[in-house]
Amino acid sequence: MAKKPDNGSGARTQLLDRELSGLDHLETALPSGPSRASRIWAAAWPKLLAIALVLIVWQLVVWSGWKPEYVLPGPRAVWDSFVENFSTNMDAAWTTLQRGFKGFAFALVIGTIVGALVARNRVLRSAIGSLITGLQTMPSVAWFPLAILLFQLGEGAIFFVVVLGAAPSIANGLISGIDHIQPILLRAGRVLGAKRWRAFRYVILPAALPSFVAGLKQGWAFAWRSLLAGELIVLIPGQFSLGQQLDANRQLADSAGVISVMIVILIIGILVDALLFGTAERKIRRRYGLVDTAAA
């Protein structure tokens, strides 16, 4: 099929090669970013400053004598309690995290399947599209009375509410991701012969990924909230969990204990959000070219 180029066109091809590569190198030289250490420091110092400010204000409130110290302990007393109860709190956190991940994993499966079906099917969308958004706005605590009637006071009730808390956000993230795919990418997929499952696997799902991950992040936040509410309401005898620890410390009127458990909850929330979803989001945005290199 290929025609053999004569000598003249061979020389021109060589010339063209050189011109193209010259232009390519001129157009792809990018300046390198700041060093790793300076980036970490730039991200860290505002956070450290904020923590210091919170501690100072807290201590000032305690010193002002607004509440007696056994009701509102200062940072020092809470720190002591934190250290003292550390291993108990870690046991409790482990149980809670396991519940959270189990519920979230199940919500991930359900939310992805429902989201994919609703996004690709017009009838399903008009049937349950707004229902999913409705579920997302429904406070998960409102599910507990029904969950307890269905599953009694046990793991089942907590699991049920965690899944219901996370799944709608995950489904919605996927739906809006699919809705906002640029039509040209879908056309390109069709031209390349991607149909049905292969179109979904190789074009639609990756194109929707940034929004899907945003949905996961929000889903985790809802799951974590529902979980703690659940652990406060559904107390399973003989089991340590963060919710149960909160309740136990309150019954002992141990304010420092309550606050130290709250700090554990907060730290876990921040770590999962930043390390898991934040990192994933940043990597995806960079890969997809959604980061403005001039600003970053």
Add this chain to the structure above:
Amino acid sequence: MTRPQAVERPRVDEPAPDVPPPGVASGAPISLRAASKVFGHAGDAVPALDAVSLDVRSGEFVCLLGASGCGKSTLLNLVAGLDAPTAGAVEVAGRTTLMFQEAALFPWLTAQGNVELALKLQRVPKAKRRARVAELLRVVHLEGFERKLPHELSGGMRQRVQLARALAQGADILLMDEPFGALDAMTRDLLHDEIERLWREQGLTILFVTHNVREAVRLGDRVVLLSSRPGRVVAEFPVDIPRPRRIESHPVADLAATITDELREEVRRHGEEA
């Protein structure tokens, strides 16, 4: 409006047929017979193409030229099999692929990943894919940029990755929808040389849509002028200027001037109607 339709095309996932499929009488790779396309329904129907007849010979480079609203993209969609004509017939003998104007690369895949996906979707076994990808990227002069993501490449390089991806489909008919419209003049010039070289070396049949008259004359064996709203073939210009051509040369400029006059005439008609 229910005239018989005949849309003949091989499926994308079948190997390229050596003989044209039955039902293709003309023997031309692309043959449109009074093909019309109407969008919408009875009350607010908008005709996009009106009885367009066009034959493209094997190995021919045809440029389609027209002002806005001439249904250029609609025509390419019909030939690519992304859409069916409302009336008339579109016959395509061979494998087609379509190349777009703008960012049609998948942003989550590297240059090599984009090309490889085209092979994967044709079920080319993994062992063969890697070598083929490297070869295709070499053909478009992108060795060394295999692992770059689309946003890390320049506009001209992105279009060359698209070209490699199109070639990966093993198509012999290349449909191009204003592929160089968004590029700067320098890059466009080089890509004109590049596409001409690929056309010659790979024996492609090319249908190239553009609104740039000089580009059409620079590249085409034939320039087909379409009217606007609805699109209709109004004139054809054979381009007898010997290759290699330069976009700045006098023969190219002269013919481009003639065609531009015709094109303006066409646009003026719409002014009088309004």
